[in-house]
Amino acid sequence: MADTAADEAPEAGAVAAYKRNFKETLKSRHSEIRLHLAHAIGKNRSFVSQISNPAYPVPIPVQHPNTIFHVTHFPPQAKAAFLRAYARAHPRRVGRLSEGSHERTLTLHLPDLGSAKRNAELDTLLQEFTRRLIGIMREK
Incomplete structure (x- = not known):
């Protein structure tokens, strides 16, 4: 031990x-x-x-x-x-x-939705979409 x-x-x-x-x-x-x-x-x-x-x-x-x-x-x-x-x-x-x-970085310019909460939701949605899309692409 x-x-x-x-x-x-x-x-x-x-x-x-x-x-x-x-x-x-x-x-x-x-x-x-x-x-x-x-x-x-x-x-x-x-x-x-x-x-x-x-x-x-x-x-x-x-x-x-x-x-x-x-x-x-x-x-x-x-x-x-x-x-x-x-x-x-x-x-x-x-x-x-x-x-x-x-990997590489891509910067997106998005509109300000007028609320920190809505902006964070959009950021999270786009990040999750990207992770899932890359996962699908790597499955081959």
């Missing part, structure tokens, strides 16, 4: 390490960066908070680091430290990071 706990500790520590790095980079950016990042990865702001909080064991999915680096403009030293810790935490995933993102 003790061996199992010892085997898990380095991974948990490495996850916390790359998350601390990510959190520090986020703190040094403008206040809306979490929202921009959430939109870029197709998630909500609470997900960004979870994956950037070292206290939560939720790992950053392998498809997101490249987008995170792009959106948050990670400094080169912070990116290198993040990648080292990510490789320690997820040795089988690290090779997939070098594949790069196979």
